[in-house]
Amino acid sequence: xxxxxxxxxxxxxxxxxxxxxxxxxxxxxxxxxxxxxxxxxxxxxxxxxxxxxxxxxxxxxxxxxxxxxxxxxxxxxxxxxxxxxxxxxxxxxxxxxxxxxxxxxxxxxxxxxxxxxxxxxxxxxxxxxxxxxxxxxxxxxxxxxxxxxxxxxxxxxxxxxxxxxxxxxxxxxxxxxxxxxxxxxxxxxxxxxxxxxxxxxxxxxxxxxxxxxxxxxxxxxxxxxxxxxxxxxxxxxxxxxxxxxxxxxxxxxxxxxxxxxxxxxxxxxxxxxxxxxxxxxxxxxxxxxxxxxxxxxxxxxxxxxxxxxxxxxxxxxxxxxxxxxxxxxxxxxxxxxxxxxxxxxxxxxxxxxxxxxxxxxxxxxxxxxxxxxxxxxxxxxxxxxxxxxxxxxx
Numbered sequence: 001x002x003x004x005x006x007x008x009x010x011x012x013x014x015x016x017x018x019x020x021x022x023x024x025x026x027x028x029x030x031x032x033x034x035x036x037x038x039x040x041x042x043x044x045x046x047x048x049x050x051x052x053x054x055x056x057x058x059x060x061x062x063x064x065x066x067x068x069x070x071x072x073x074x075x076x077x078x079x080x081x082x083x084x085x086x087x088x089x090x091x092x093x094x095x096x097x098x099x100x101x102x103x104x105x106x107x108x109x110x111x112x113x114x115x116x117x118x119x120x121x122x123x124x125x126x127x128x129x130x131x132x133x134x135x136x137x138x139x140x141x142x143x144x145x146x147x148x149x150x151x152x153x154x155x156x157x158x159x160x161x162x163x164x165x166x167x168x169x170x171x172x173x174x175x176x177x178x179x180x181x182x183x184x185x186x187x188x189x190x191x192x193x194x195x196x197x198x199x200x201x202x203x204x205x206x207x208x209x210x211x212x213x214x215x216x217x218x219x220x221x222x223x224x225x226x227x228x229x230x231x232x233x234x235x236x237x238x239x240x241x242x243x244x245x246x247x248x249x250x251x252x253x254x255x256x257x258x259x260x261x262x263x264x265x266x267x268x269x270x271x272x273x274x275x276x277x278x279x280x281x282x283x284x285x286x287x288x289x290x291x292x293x294x295x296x297x298x299x300x301x302x303x304x305x306x307x308x309x310x311x312x313x314x315x316x317x318x319x320x321x322x323x324x325x326x327x328x329x330x331x332x333x334x335x336x337x338x339x340x341x342x343x344x345x346x347x348x349x350x351x352x353x354x355x356x357x358x359x360x361x362x363x364x365x366x367x368x369x370x371x372x373x374x375x376x377x378x379x380x381x382x383x384x385x386x387x388x389x390x391x392x393x394x
Contacts, residue, residue, distance in 0.1 A: 003149050009137040010072050010151060013086065015163050016134055017069030020116055021062045022167040027117030029322040030266070032058050034114040042331045051323075064089065069163075073156040079142060087138045094131040097124045110352045111333055118269050119170050171268070238343055240328055247292065247315040256343040259289040264328055264336040267297035267305040271351055272335040276305065278356050280312035286365045289339065292316070296325040296334075 024031045036044035036054040044051060068089065071082040093115070101108035101124040108125040112118065115127045122130070238255050241262055247253060255262070263279065265272035282288060293316035295302055306313045319325055329336055333351035339362075340346065347362060360367075 002144055003146075006141055006144050006149050007151055009141050010078075011155070011159055012137055013134060013141075014069050014072045014159055016130070017065045017072070017086070018160060018163040019167055021065035021069060022164055023116040023119040023170075024058075024062050024065075024114075025117075026119055026167070026171055027268070028058075030118045031062075031114055033322065033326055035061070037331075044326075070156070070160060073151055073159060075150045079145060083138055083142045087135060087142075090131045090135050090138065094128055094135070097128050097131070100124055101128075106352060112351070118266070119167070121271075237328065237330060237338070237345070238340070241292075241294070244294065244317045244319075247317055248313075249315045251315060253292050253317075255340045258342065260340045261289045261291045262294065262338045262340070263291060264294045264325070264334055264338075265296070265305070266325070266334045267295050267301040269334055273305060273308055275335045275337070275354065276312075277309045278359075280309045282360070282365060283312070286363070288363065294319070294325070294328060296320070296322065 032051075032055050033044070035058040036047075036051055039054055039057075040047050040050045044054070068082065068086045072078070072086060074082070097113060100113070104111075104124075106124075108128075109123050111123060112121040113124050113127040115122055115130070242253050242255060244253065253262075254260070263276065265276060267273070276293075279288070279291070283291075291314045293314050295305065295316050295318045297305070297318070298320060299318070302316075302318055329350075332348075335349075335351060335354065337349045337354055337359075338345055338347070349359070359365075
């Protein structure tokens with residue numbers, strides 16, 4: 001019985017470390033960003049030389065995890081080398097998680113610790129409990145392991161192969177979904193915004209008049225007694241978003257007038273996929289503000305991202321530059337959904353604060369009271385795509 005418990009504990013540690021390493025490989029940009037933020041600070045994307053070395057460190061950490069996951073299944077040097085190294089790694093990560101939980105605004109129960117990348121998000125508390133259980137298992141093996149307690153030769157490749165396969169299967173995507181046709185988005189403009197627009201127009205007209213006067217006769221214009229300059233130290237999120245370039249429909253992002261919503265999605269993130277699907281279903285039966293998307297990922301990932309939401313798509317900009325995408329996140333987790341009113345942020349949700357009920361409450365959207373058998377009564381949308389975005393699996 002004791003011999004079987006030792007073997008089960010070894011397999012448990014092997015599965016945990018292998019799964020952790022492979023999960024990080026599946027979400028390398030995410031893990032790179034977490035390591036860089038830890039060592040370089042929240043503005044790590046402005047430190048290209050530091051980013052080079054943190055990327056090397058993140059890959060070393062993954063290699064260590066995979067090596068330990070395999071080594072615990074090998075009978076040689078288990079007590080002398082593998083278990084001390086494994087226990088030390090777990091202890092180091094646990095100390096880091098305690099420190100992060102105490103010093104971070106997110107605390108112990110919010111956010112993603114990154115232990116399993118974005119394949120299986122876990123908060124700091126969950127990860128600490130996981131590490132403590134693993135350390136207890138490591139101590140149990142160290143105390144109870146005897147020279148004759150050997151794992152069958154065939155178990156190592158079987159465990160490694162199964163864990164690898166099951167982890168990779170988490171990334172398999174379904175390329176079929178129902179069609180969703182959102183209503184045309186409307187811009188809600190209240191009296192305050194109209195007043196703001198009138199003031200801006202008056203100011204603009206005044207500047208034109210002064211400029212005309214300067215060209216006619218500079219001697220007639222008296223220089224101001226004091227020139228006040230207000231140069232922001234940091235580029236605002238509005239400026240960063242509007243500088244992203246042309247949207248998919250050929251328009252430019254304009255956040256300065258009316259109510260506009262910008263959603264930032266990492267397209268392989270399950271939370272982002274669920275959130276966009278919710279937004280599309282809501283837009284099919286309710287009036288939402290004009291919405292723009294900033295999508296991080298590759299073209300084929302974007303094809304799936306829209307497909308899983310019923311081929312609903314709003315004007316978007318896709319980027320494969322994780323540094324640029326992180327600047328827009330401003331240290332917040334994705335998905336990030338920002339509501340602007342005349343260029344000012346009136347609501348800012350992220351992975352820790354967004355949920356469907358809160359969103360519906362903000363926009364006064366009532367629950368759908370139709371019968372379940374009626375479904376969403378979704379309309380068929382023209383499913384024509386440009387050649388670049390055709391689904392290669394069709």
